[in-house]
Amino acid sequence: MSLDVLKKLEGPVVLVGAGKMGGAMLEGWLALGLEPSRVVVLDPNLPAEAAAAFTAKGVQANPAYDAIPPAAVLILAVKPQVAPAVLSSVRGIAGPNTVVVSVMAGRTIGFIQESFPRGIAIVRTIPNTPAAIGQGVTVAVANEAVSADARAAASGLLGAVGIVEWVDDEALIDAATAVSGSGPAYVFLLAEALAKAGAAAGLPADLADRIARGTVSGAGALLAQSGIAPATLRQNVTSPGGTTAAALAVLMDEDEGFGPLLVEAVDAATKRSRELAG
Numbered sequence: 172m173s174l175d176v177l178k179k180l181e182g183p184v185v186l187v188g189a190g191k192m193g194g195a196m197l198e199g200w201l202a203l204g205l206e207p208s209r210v211v212v213l214d215p216n217l218p219a220e221a222a223a224a225f226t227a228k229g230v231q232a233n234p235a236y237d238a239i240p241p242a243a244v245l246i247l248a249v250k251p252q253v254a255p256a257v258l259s260s261v262r263g264i265a266g267p268n269t270v271v272v273s274v275m276a277g278r279t280i281g282f283i284q285e286s287f288p289r290g291i292a293i294v295r296t297i298p299n300t301p302a303a304i305g306q307g308v309t310v311a312v313a314n315e316a317v318s319a320d321a322r323a324a325a326s327g328l329l330g331a332v333g334i335v336e337w338v339d340d341e342a343l344i345d346a347a348t349a350v351s352g353s354g355p356a357y358v359f360l361l362a363e364a365l366a367k368a369g370a371a372a373g374l375p376a377d378l379a380d381r382i383a384r385g386t387v388s389g390a391g392a393l394l395a396q397s398g399i400a401p402a403t404l405r406q407n408v409t410s411p412g413g414t415t416a417a418a419l420a421v422l423m424d425e426d427e428g429f430g431p432l433l434v435e436a437v438d439a440a441t442k443r444s445r446e447l448a449g
């Protein structure tokens with residue numbers, strides 16, 4: 172994905188909140204060649220080292236708000252809980268042609284719209300942290316004010332750090348948050364739990380950590396590179412009457428296995444996303 176589409180839009184790319192998610196995306200954009208002098212980072216508690224590193228790259232860190240021209244793209248990457256205060260302080264950075272891109276869980280287009288002039292282009296997204304290595308997944312929805320150029324600019328930015336899936340129905344974003352936004356945590360938990368189970372089965376803890384981590388990352392890479400369906404890859408590991416079949420009889424239990432547990436977990440995350448709408 173190229174960022175050339177941004178050339179059609181005037182003004183800086185302003186990132187509000189350079190934490191784990193915003194920072195990961197910015198890393199990806201700069202790696203793809205986004206002109207650093209076009210980037211403004213606003214994050215009041217940025218450690219001095221991080222601010223110096225941005226400045227060294229040519230990114231403007233925490234300039235005075237009134238020195239920032241109307242943004243081409245204004246990315247909202249602060250926690251949903253602080254959104255009301257933050258949005259009211261950054262509203263002046265948006266001009267009539269600004270595309271507002273939110274990565275905040277829960278916060279709706281309607282909520283964001285309240286802080287900006289009527290008719291502003293808003294893209295609500297839910298990315299995930301593998302964006303830091305260009306392998307993120309972002310699900311996005313646009314309001315009716317988003318033009319073809321604005322959508323292309325948002326697609327360019329979001330696609331720079333992984334795949335982008337656009338949906339038309341904003342209500343789907345809560346469930347997408349529960350699947351792909353939070354999903355990396357479930358996979359990391361699997362690596363943690365597998366290591367603990369290995370140690371409980373008698374492996375030295377450090378060996379269990381290494382082989383569990385290698386197994387989760389290797390299986391993820393095989394899934395990504397082979398293009399083969401996950402069910403087929405699972406069957407390829409499962410010899411009839413063998414060890415995997417014995418484990419899967421536990422994990423695939425219809426009542427207490429991984430499937431129903433994940434349905435419950437995704438449901439809990441979906442509900443929490445709806446609550447965060449405020």
Ligand SMILES: NC(=O)c1ccc[n+]([C@@H]2O[C@H](COP(=O)([O-])OP(=O)(O)OC[C@H]3O[C@@H](n4cnc5c(N)ncnc54)[C@H](OP(=O)(O)O)[C@@H]3O)[C@@H](O)[C@H]2O)c1
Nearest residue numbers: 188189190191192213214216248249250251274275276298
């Ligand atoms: N992490 C994920 O996997 C993930 C995935 C999808 C979406 N998201 C969404 O991304 C957003 C950020 O999450 P995160 O995990 O990156 O949290 P985070 O690491 O806490 O990042 C938020 C950043 O915003 C800063 N901030 C606080 N007040 C601010 C202000 N007034 N102006 C500008 N910056 C301000 C925070 O600084 P302080 O730490 O000093 O408060 C922090 O550096 C959330 O809305 C979350 O729902 C996160």
